[in-house]
Amino acid sequence: MSTKGAETRERIVDRAFRLATRDGLDGLSIGSLASEVGLSKSGLFAHFGSKEDLQVAVLRAAAERFEQVVIKQAFRAPRGLPRIRRLFENWCRWGSDPGVPGGCLFVAAAAELDDKEGRPRDYLSGVQIQLTETLAKSARLAIEAGHFRADVDCDQFAFEMFAIIFGYYHSKRLLRSPHADARAERAFERLVETSKA
Amino acid sequence: MSTKGAETRERIVDRAFRLATRDGLDGLSIGSLASEVGLSKSGLFAHFGSKEDLQVAVLRAAAERFEQVVIKQAFRAPRGLPRIRRLFENWCRWGSDPGVPGGCLFVAAAAELDDKEGRPRDYLSGVQIQLTETLAKSARLAIEAGHFRADVDCDQFAFEMFAIIFGYYHSKRLLRSPHADARAERAFERLVETSKA
DNA sequence: TTACAAATAGCACGATCGTTCGTATCTTAT
DNA sequence: ATAAGATACGAACGATCGTGCTATTTGTAA
Numbered sequence: 001m002s003t004k005g006a007e008t009r010e011r012i013v014d015r016a017f018r019l020a021t022r023d024g025l026d027g028l029s030i031g032s033l034a035s036e037v038g039l040s041k042s043g044l045f046a047h048f049g050s051k052e053d054l055q056v057a058v059l060r061a062a063a064e065r066f067e068q069v070v071i072k073q074a075f076r077a078p079r080g081l082p083r084i085r086r087l088f089e090n091w092c093r094w095g096s097d098p099g100v101p102g103g104c105l106f107v108a109a110a111a112e113l114d115d116k117e118g119r120p121r122d123y124l125s126g127v128q129i130q131l132t133e134t135l136a137k138s139a140r141l142a143i144e145a146g147h148f149r150a151d152v153d154c155d156q157f158a159f160e161m162f163a164i165i166f167g168y169y170h171s172k173r174l175l176r177s178p179h180a181d182a183r184a185e186r187a188f189e190r191l192v193e194t195s196k197a
Numbered sequence: 198m199s200t201k202g203a204e205t206r207e208r209i210v211d212r213a214f215r216l217a218t219r220d221g222l223d224g225l226s227i228g229s230l231a232s233e234v235g236l237s238k239s240g241l242f243a244h245f246g247s248k249e250d251l252q253v254a255v256l257r258a259a260a261e262r263f264e265q266v267v268i269k270q271a272f273r274a275p276r277g278l279p280r281i282r283r284l285f286e287n288w289c290r291w292g293s294d295p296g297v298p299g300g301c302l303f304v305a306a307a308a309e310l311d312d313k314e315g316r317p318r319d320y321l322s323g324v325q326i327q328l329t330e331t332l333a334k335s336a337r338l339a340i341e342a343g344h345f346r347a348d349v350d351c352d353q354f355a356f357e358m359f360a361i362i363f364g365y366y367h368s369k370r371l372l373r374s375p376h377a378d379a380r381a382e383r384a385f386e387r388l389v390e391t392s393k394a
Numbered sequence: 395t396t397a398c399a400a401a402t403a404g405c406a407c408g409a410t411c412g413t414t415c416g417t418a419t420c421t422t423a424t
Numbered sequence: 425a426t427a428a429g430a431t432a433c434g435a436a437c438g439a440t441c442g443t444g445c446t447a448t449t450t451g452t453a454a
Contacts, residue, residue: 004421005431022312026224030412042414043432051412102312111308114370115219115299125371132372159364159380160387166367167360173311174322175329183356190357190391201451202401227442239443240402248442 009047012037013061016054021102024112025055025120055120062105063127070094071134080145081192084138088161088188092181095169103173107166132158139195148195160191206244209234210258213251218299221309222252222317252317259302260324267291268331277342278389281335285358285385289378292366300370304363329355336392345392357388 015037020028030051034044048054074086095104102108106128113121135158142148168184171177212234217225227248231241245251271283292301299305303325310318332355339345365381368374 008431024221024223024309026221029410031410040433041412042434045413046432108308110367110371111305112221114367121371125373128367129372153383155376156380156383159368160361160384162367163360163364163384164357166363167356170307170311170325170359170363171356174307174318175326176322179352183353186350186353187357187360194387194391205401226440228440237403239404239445242443243402 005047008037008039009057012039012044012047013054013057016058017061017065017105018100018102020055020058021100021105021108023102024108025058026112028054028058030054052119056123058105059109059120059123059127066094066106079138079141081142081147084135084142084161084192087135087138088165091165092168092184095165096172104169107169132162135161142195146197149197152195157191157195161188164188164191202244205234205236206254209236209241209244210251210254213255214258214262214302215297215299217252217255218297218302218305220299221305222255223309225251225255227251249316253320255302256306256317256320256324263291263303276335276338278339278344281339281358281389284332284335285362288362289365289381292362293369301366304366329359332358339392343394346394349392354388354392358385361385361388 012033016028016033019033019036028051030045031041034041037044048057070087070090074083074090077083077086095107106124109120109124110128113124132155136154139148139152139154139157143150143152143154164184164187167187168180171183172180177183209230213225213230216230216233225248227242228238231238234241245254267284267287271280271287274280274283292304303321306317306321307325310321329352333351336345336349336351336354340347340349340351361381361384364384365377368380369377374380
């Protein structure tokens, strides 16, 4: 039952996702997006009831992809420090993926949406809070595995890991620093080191 | 010599600055900005040759204000650790200033401009690189003052301090975490602690 | 006060925005 | 094969965008 529509919808969202990393969620335009996927403006629009719906769909697609290539992949590593390391590596790579020209959509969207109420904002903040919790939980597992000291504040750990990622993207994408990778890695190592048992 | 024009130009830029923290530099619209300051669209436009010029003017105004209320103010503290502490406090407060509804313009602009070539991007990245250097230099002074160990990597210190600020704004503004301030402060303290002599 | 320059307004331009609607063309299940 | 429903198109809407032009107002200096 009706697979055709879902296919094109996927094509649309995929292109929109890539465009949004460059131009932001508000910078997305139905018209130019339509011509890029080879649809008429109204034909594309019919797949979403509104631009806001499209934005949410893009965020949802990004979240699913992130879950796949960053989280799920990392969870194949043994719990504890190895898994956390993988998370960090994958996360860094996530924003440097060629084929996704504009880097991490979440970083762009976070700055864009933090002052605009609405469903896109709600969805994004939900995803990010969930991600924070995943990080904290991973830290907790590292304690259980004996890799981290028992008195490590896991929520604090999640906050700092998140912060390093932000610093990394900023240094890499805006400042175009050739040392961004090294800096981020060192910061992460320092974080891990002060948490170790 | 023509002080009137400069005055209204200042009024325009000031309002645009506040608007841009909410809606971004691209989200700025000449029309709505004009009606907010009580000018006609063309009357306002005449002050800047183009929208890009307006954007640069806004960034320049933000940079001057930042220099004043964050940097200069902090530099009244004695060099070394006290000054660095002040920098951090001022910087945190800078993005929470009521009267500037949308938080830190630089954070919003950084995510917005990192993929768009042009004068706004060039100006912003210049300012941010300069800020990074200021931080690194402050760390160097802390070494000279005997507050920090001599083997502290000052550029790394700047990177990590920057990163904490990003994490802070994200946690505070998007996630609306009530613990953002505490988390940022703790992260900063950990950074300072591992740098101390 | 008069003359000149600076500052602002008014109007229009082509373009594009998100959205609606009626209609046509395809898919798919019977 | 045919009816029904999904999918897409074309045209148009009012609104707003940035940006030119030409007046008109305002401020300033002689």
